Amino acid sequence: MTALVIAEHNGGEIAEATLSTVTAAAQLGGDVHVLVAGGDDAGAAAGAAAQIAGVAKVLRAVDAAYAHQLPENVAPLIVSLADSYDAILAPATTTGKNVMPRVAALLDVMQVSDIIAIESPTTFKRPIYAGNAIATVESSDSKRVITVRTTAFEKAEATGGSASVDEVSGPTGDGNSEFVKLDAVESDRPELTGAGIIVSGGRALKDGETFEQYITPLADKLGAAIGASRAAVDAGYVPNDYQVGQTGKIVAPEVYIAIGISGAIQHLAGMKDSKTIVAINKDPDAPIFQVADIGLVADLFNAVPELTEKL
Amino acid sequence: MKILVPVKRVIDYNVKPRVKADGSGVDLANVKMSMNPFCEIAVEEAIRLKEAGKAEEIIAVSIGPAKAQETLRTALAMGADRAILVETDQDVEPLAVAKILKAIAEEEDPGIVMLGKQAIDDDSNQTGQMLAALMGRPQGTFASKVQIDGDSVSVTREVDGGLETVKLDLPAVITTDLRLNEPRYASLPNIMKAKKKPLDTKTPDDYGVDVSPRLAMSNVSEPPVRQAGEMVEDVDALVAKLKALGVA
Ligand SMILES: Cc1cc2nc3c(=O)[nH]c(=O)nc-3n(C[C@H](O)[C@H](O)[C@H](O)COP(=O)(O)OP(=O)(O)OC[C@H]3O[C@@H](n4cnc5c(N)ncnc54)[C@H](O)[C@@H]3O)c2cc1C
Ligand SMILES: Cc1cc2nc3c(=O)[nH]c(=O)nc-3n(C[C@H](O)[C@H](O)[C@H](O)COP(=O)(O)OP(=O)(O)OC[C@H]3O[C@@H](n4cnc5c(N)ncnc54)[C@H](O)[C@@H]3O)c2cc1C
Numbered sequence: 001m002t003a004l005v006i007a008e009h010n011g012g013e014i015a016e017a018t019l020s021t022v023t024a025a026a027q028l029g030g031d032v033h034v035l036v037a038g039g040d041d042a043g044a045a046a047g048a049a050a051q052i053a054g055v056a057k058v059l060r061a062v063d064a065a066y067a068h069q070l071p072e073n074v075a076p077l078i079v080s081l082a083d084s085y086d087a088i089l090a091p092a093t094t095t096g097k098n099v100m101p102r103v104a105a106l107l108d109v110m111q112v113s114d115i116i117a118i119e120s121p122t123t124f125k126r127p128i129y130a131g132n133a134i135a136t137v138e139s140s141d142s143k144r145v146i147t148v149r150t151t152a153f154e155k156a157e158a159t160g161g162s163a164s165v166d167e168v169s170g171p172t173g174d175g176n177s178e179f180v181k182l183d184a185v186e187s188d189r190p191e192l193t194g195a196g197i198i199v200s201g202g203r204a205l206k207d208g209e210t211f212e213q214y215i216t217p218l219a220d221k222l223g224a225a226i227g228a229s230r231a232a233v234d235a236g237y238v239p240n241d242y243q244v245g246q247t248g249k250i251v252a253p254e255v256y257i258a259i260g261i262s263g264a265i266q267h268l269a270g271m272k273d274s275k276t277i278v279a280i281n282k283d284p285d286a287p288i289f290q291v292a293d294i295g296l297v298a299d300l301f302n303a304v305p306e307l308t309e310k311l
Numbered sequence: 312m313k314i315l316v317p318v319k320r321v322i323d324y325n326v327k328p329r330v331k332a333d334g335s336g337v338d339l340a341n342v343k344m345s346m347n348p349f350c351e352i353a354v355e356e357a358i359r360l361k362e363a364g365k366a367e368e369i370i371a372v373s374i375g376p377a378k379a380q381e382t383l384r385t386a387l388a389m390g391a392d393r394a395i396l397v398e399t400d401q402d403v404e405p406l407a408v409a410k411i412l413k414a415i416a417e418e419e420d421p422g423i424v425m426l427g428k429q430a431i432d433d434d435s436n437q438t439g440q441m442l443a444a445l446m447g448r449p450q451g452t453f454a455s456k457v458q459i460d461g462d463s464v465s466v467t468r469e470v471d472g473g474l475e476t477v478k479l480d481l482p483a484v485i486t487t488d489l490r491l492n493e494p495r496y497a498s499l500p501n502i503m504k505a506k507k508k509p510l511d512t513k514t515p516d517d518y519g520v521d522v523s524p525r526l527a528m529s530n531v532s533e534p535p536v537r538q539a540g541e542m543v544e545d546v547d548a549l550v551a552k553l554k555a556l557g558v559a
Contacts, residue, residue, distance in 0.1 A: 010472075068475075070477070071440065071443075071450060071452075072443075072449050072450070075444060093471050094452075094453060094468075094469070094470040094471045095470070095471070097436050097440075097452070098440065098450075098452050098453075099440075100440075101405070101436070101437035101438075101439075101440035101441045101444070102440045102441065102443065102444040102450070103444075104406065104437070104441065105406060105409060105440070105441035105442075105444035105445050106444050108406070109406075109525070110404050110405070110406045110524075110525035110526050111405070111406075111435070111437050111441075112526065113434070113435045113436060113437060114434065114436075123529070127434070127534065128337070128432065128433050128434055128531070129322070129328040129337055129431070129432055129434070130328075130431065130434065131534055132327065132328045132330075132337075132534065133328060133330045133337050133531050133532065133533065133534070134531070134532050134533070134534050135528050135530070135531045136528065136529045136530040136531075136532075137526045137527065137528050137529070138526065138527045138529055139525065139526055140525055140526070140527065141525050174447070176448065176449045176479065176480040177449035177450075177477055177478070177479045177480070178477065178478045178479075179475075179477055180465065180476040180477060180478050181475070181476050182470075182472065182473060182474070182475045182476075183473045183474040183475075183476075184472050184473040185472065185473040193471075197558060222558060230489065233490075234489070234490065239473065240455070240469050240473075240474070240490060241469070241470075241471060241472065241473055246431070246434070247428075247429070247488070247489055249471070254556075254558075255553075255556060255558055265327060266324070272534075272537055276556060277537075277540075278549070278552075278553070280549075289539060289542070290537075290539050291537045291539065292539065292540055293540035293541070294540055294541060294543060294549065294552050294553075295539075295540065295541070295542045295543065296542070296543050296545070296546070296548075296549050297542065298545075298546070303546050303549075306546045307546050307549060307550065310546060310547070310550045311550060311553065311558075
């Protein structure tokens with residue numbers, strides 16, 4: 001039983017989502033190998049992957065075709081390596097969700113998406129219906145192709161390991177897709193999915209300027225990441241990658257502060273595993289209060305500046 | 312160019328799903344069912360491409376029970392030209408759905424297959440990618456912008472770090488994200504007209520696809536319930552609570 005983890009990396013560094021995926025892979029009970037595929041910076045990332053505690057071997061595949069993780073190019077590479085593995089795992093990030101079903105289909109395997117627990121090497125728990133139900137599923141395929149909900153697994157230690165690094169090569173796709181550009185959101189703030197504290201704003205914030213004026217100072221004071229409801233994103237207050245929820249990011253920080261967010265089930269799906277939920281809303285009947293540990297019924301335009309000042 | 316739009320009948324997104332007491336699944340008896348919201352967006356996008364003169368015909372497909380006809384009629388009322396129901400009472404997994412869609416794509420030869428990025432019942436987020444793999448064609452998933460230029464399509468994708476743009480040779484598979492467009496409502500005259508549009512009924516056997524599941528769902532349970540906590544009186548009390556938690 002050996003598992004292959006598809007690493008996510010950026011500028012030579014391994015993403016934290018990969019560390020959680022290594023933990024899930026180790027729970028399957030066998031050796032854990034990590035594939036680092038990419039362009040020129042994959043070399044450094046492979047070095048970093050070799051340090052992850054619990055990793056036995058790193059496979060490094062360097063080719064310009066793999067540079068932007070285009071699924072048309074990376075999936076055939078993974079498939080070419082699959083013979084040696086019983087399970088192939090990736091984090092359920094937008095990259096993992098893009099590539100893994102392609103791998104699964106080429107292997108004629110039904111993927112198990114977004115697992116939150118491992119019951120046995122072939123049995124998993126996963127949320128369905130926006131987290132309103134938890135399904136236990138058993139795979140009868142010859143191999144398992146899995147995406148992992150990273151908030152459900154501890155991060156493996158980034159250092160302490162000393163895996164060997166093997167060079168591998170494989171198919172590079174048919175060239176029928178091309179990366180054009182990435183409009184990255186630049187920010188000095190902690191990354192949403194890894195943050196200890198998140199301050200999140202909803203439709204009540206009115207517009208981008210007001211959002212910035214009320215939410216940002218509080219987040220700054222707390223060293224927090226900033227999140228938002230879909231309503232706030234749709235209305236253009238903040239960029240799309242701030243969205244928390246069923247169809248946005250899944251987060252589980254120590255403290256989640258929801259401000260002017262009603263608590264629709266699609267929003268709750270993305271944050272209800274937070275350790276402590278704080279809600280500020282002027283409507284005492286807002287559904288967010290049914291999941292909040294600490295609730296304050298107040299007008300945010302008074303309460304938030306006061307809170308920012310008093311913290 | 313034809314556009315193929317697979318649409319799925321799911322629990323309405325406003326309904327709170329209830330887990331059955333025997334753990335066999337989610338109770339769908341007497342629950343309002345609707346078209347998956349992401350599929351509505353796919354239908355809308357296809358119609359807009361047709362209105363812009365980029366496509367000639369839109370074919371909606373659903374794989375599911377006889378009742379999925381209603382979902383197809385909704386797509387026809389929005390503006391799809393004809394529909395195919397692949398009727399089965401079994402729950403069909405994304406891999407089998409993708410195999411059936413591939414067989415249909417071989418018959419219809421669409422320039423674009425436009426799907427939702429995920430269905431809000433199973434939240435698998437797989438079908439489009441699997442279909443692209445089986446067809447050996449490129450994919451633009453989680454699309455927030457779609458632009459056709461000659462024999463290629465530019466797709467702007469909502470990714471974790473921002474927005475990514477890729478250029479794909481046609482034919483291609485596209486899956487829609489929420490911000491791609493706002494679906495229209497079907498007007499009453501269009502709902503009437505849709506009743507006369509062609510709807511073919513097939514079975515998975517017609518396409519030679521085995522739909523037996525690969526994943527056995529042994530139990531469906533409620534997630535741990537979060538208890539409502541405490542309401543505080545004012546900001547001072549909130550500050551005290553946050554300090555007690557070690558925040559600030
Ligand atoms: C398929 C699908 C997927 C979706 N996915 C997501 C998702 O991933 N994430 C997500 O968030 N949503 C998602 N949604 C949308 C979701 O259903 C809700 O529409 C959305 O979460 C509402 O955002 P909101 O709470 O900011 O706005 P509203 O529901 O409008 O709530 C605003 C709240 O602010 C309060 N308020 C107003 N003024 C003040 C004030 N001055 N002071 C204090 N409080 C005030 C109000 O009492 C209200 O409770 C999805 C919907 C669909 C159909
Ligand atoms: C009560 C219940 C019991 C279930 N039991 C089982 C079980 O025992 N075993 C099991 O494996 N699964 C079971 N399922 C899951 C069911 O099979 C899923 O609906 C299936 O896995 C499809 O996942 P998805 O729609 O989330 O795919 P996604 O990949 O999320 O769908 C994305 C897109 O693909 C297209 N699409 C998907 N399905 C169709 C379709 N049928 N017709 C047309 N287009 C489609 C749509 O455009 C959709 O937006 C059960 C579901 C329910 C509700």
